[in-house]
């Protein structure tokens with residue numbers, strides 16, 4: 114007889130989610146629903162009627178870890194709608210900003226991941242806050258990597274959290290030769306640290322993978338399954354590093370392949386919690402007898418590509434552009450670490466190519482005729498698609514398909530076969546960013562809105 | 570304490586003839602920044618650069634001596650230098666920022682350092698804050714009216730303006746001097762200046778002005794540890810001629826008198842705000 118256990122809230126990721134898990138007598142997940150319970154904020158709805166300049170600045174506030182993705186995807190979707198091409202040097206500054214943000218985000222995620230992992234060769238979980246070596250040096254290195262990322266973001270983007278420099282048509286400001294040199298120096302320093310950090314993380318992740326048993330943080334050990342975190346869904350990515358938009362000569366994302374279903378059609382119906390565990394780390398699981406109703410509680414629509422859920426993020430990028438083929442939760446984690454060097458090398462390349470006296474704003478910024486524009490930005494967590502229709506400088510329609518929204522159903526599938534006590538390890542492999550993932554319109558094949566949560 | 574905290578007060582002027590050629594007084598501001606820039610104490614300074622109309626300043630981040638020279642001289646109108654304080658640490662890529670400003674701008678700076686609202690990375694990047702004495706300021710249209718209507722000088726012809734000894738004076742390109750009593754200018758002052766309780770830039774590292782020293786010389790207060798350190802290095806490097814403030818006329822007595830006058834007058838304005846309406850008053854930012 115299967116039982117239902119609920120972990121709510123989940124921890125060590127951005128935002129507010131829970132896990133509703135149907136498990137067999139051995140505690141192995143038969144069906145898992147991982148769902149957002151972050152309140153819908155309704156960015157898409159309130160953007161309507163606002164100026165095309167303001168809407169992306171609002172959508173930046175969707176998330177403070179990857180505001181760069183939302184700012185750039187938002188602006189480029191508007192530019193896609195009005196048909197505005199930006200100058201090369203503005204593009205280069207955006208690329209630098211993108212690299213900077215990915216660097217900081219991946220490093221931040223290391224901190225969230227490490228407590229699940231062990232010091233290789235020992236049974237000691239890693240506590241990133243420990244003052245003891247070797248962990249101390251790792252924590253300091255992570256801090257420095259984040260500092261480098263945020264400082265570069267500050268220079269190229271005006272601000273690392275909610276960048277102020279990007280604007281419709283390019284950027285507000287080019288940078289000084291001094292700032293250019295500073296970015297280059299920081300990237301050089303970061304490249305060395307990033308490589309060390311990547312090597313360290315991959316060692317730690319492989320060590321975890323090779324253990325027969327594991328626990329979440331300092332909980333009790335359970336046996337792992339062989340295909341931990343595997344799923345059979347496909348991958349979606351538009352670029353190894355940056356983005357694709359409808360203005361590209363060869364766009365890499367296809368709006369016609371995207372549909373959505375309501376949480377109602379995809380998540381489990383009402384369940385009674387029949388299994389609980391007062392000793393689950395951080396806080397007990399939901400007490401038995403309580404009710405859960407994923408269909409009703411999930412705050413995200415379920416986007417599909419070619420009619421099926423699809424994984425986005427570091428592994429999807431590596432799988433599509435570099436033939437990476439490692440599956441499972443650790444496959445995803447390792448792919449993320451492998452993106453470290455490129456953040457720095459691409460940053461150096463872009464800053465090298467930058468002409469600090471070049472113009473960074475398009476000469477002409479059309480006001481739009483209501484055509485559909487879209488931009489797919491490869492955010493740290495995967496493809497962040499913004500779609501917009503702009504007419505006379507105002508937003509008529511705006512939709513955000515953010516990485517974690519794509520990953521919710523995929524990750525839910527990937528839970529199957531794992532011991533429920535380790536479900537959070539799978540969730541964390543996706544580096545979820547749930548504030549990002551709450552969006553409320555649902556469209557069908559004809560892109561007609563078929564469901565819309567009311568926002569008071 | 571109308572003159573604020575300071576370690577040293579003295580009279581000084583730059584030893585650089587180029588700087589003195591167009592400086593307002595002793596060229597203290599420009600000389601200090603030029604020295605600090607050369608020594609790497611700062612890697613840029615926010616100054617009131619030339620704007621698109623005569624005597625209308627536009628804040629700039631000066632990263633060379635030429636840019637510093639171009640910003641010499643007093644423009645008796647608002648130059649929002651603080652608007653660049655964050656940008657200096659962003660697209661300009663500065664790590665050690667210098668800034669010049671009136672007492673109110675020094676206050677804004679210190680406030681941003683202690684309460685950095687939306688001022689990420691700014692507080693620890695301020696390397697040298699030079700304050701200039703300030704009795705009051707004028708909106709640009711006010712200044713234009715004073716110069717063009719009261720002094721009968723076209724703005725384009727003016728090369729220097731000066732307030733001192735109860736007079737507003739304009740010097741023209743052709744050598745003419747036009748002077749009016751300061752009293753005539755009062756109605757053009759920006760109203761915000763009437764609640765200002767700082768005359769000699771109490772919160773700066775080093776502050777300077779003309780009052781107290783002879784023409785061509787500046788009165789200087791060296792205030793903070795940072796200011797003291799930079800000032801003594803600049804003296805050792807031979808940047809300034811100095812005189813004991815006690816030996817110059819009119820000296821600190823006049824500075825104290827004017828500072829007291831400004832503060833007393835403006836305190837009164839502030840008090841009046843409390844009972845401005847019937848049964849209600851206007852806001853007081855100091856409480």
Ligand SMILES: Cc1cc2nc3c(=O)[nH]c(=O)nc-3n(C[C@H](O)[C@H](O)[C@H](O)COP(=O)(O)OP(=O)(O)OC[C@H]3O[C@@H](n4cnc5c(N)ncnc54)[C@H](O)[C@@H]3O)c2cc1C
Pocket residue numbers: 591592593594595596597598599600616617618626640641642643644645646647648650669670671701702703704705706707732777778779780787
């Ligand atoms: C509005 C105003 C009122 C003043 N009132 C008095 C006074 O009552 N008594 C007194 O002794 N001195 C006063 N001063 C200061 C004085 O006029 C000189 O600026 C000061 O002595 C510096 O001279 P200097 O030769 O050392 O500077 P310089 O080497 O000539 O450099 C002057 C510096 O001041 C900056 N500057 C010019 N205009 C402005 C502005 N509007 N806002 C901010 N920065 C500016 C310039 O960018 C430049 O860096 C006033 C200055 C201003 C701007």
Ligand code: SF4
Pocket residue numbers: 671672673674703704705706761762763765766767
């Ligand atoms: S009088 Fe005070 S408020 Fe007015 S400009 Fe001078 S310092 Fe600023």
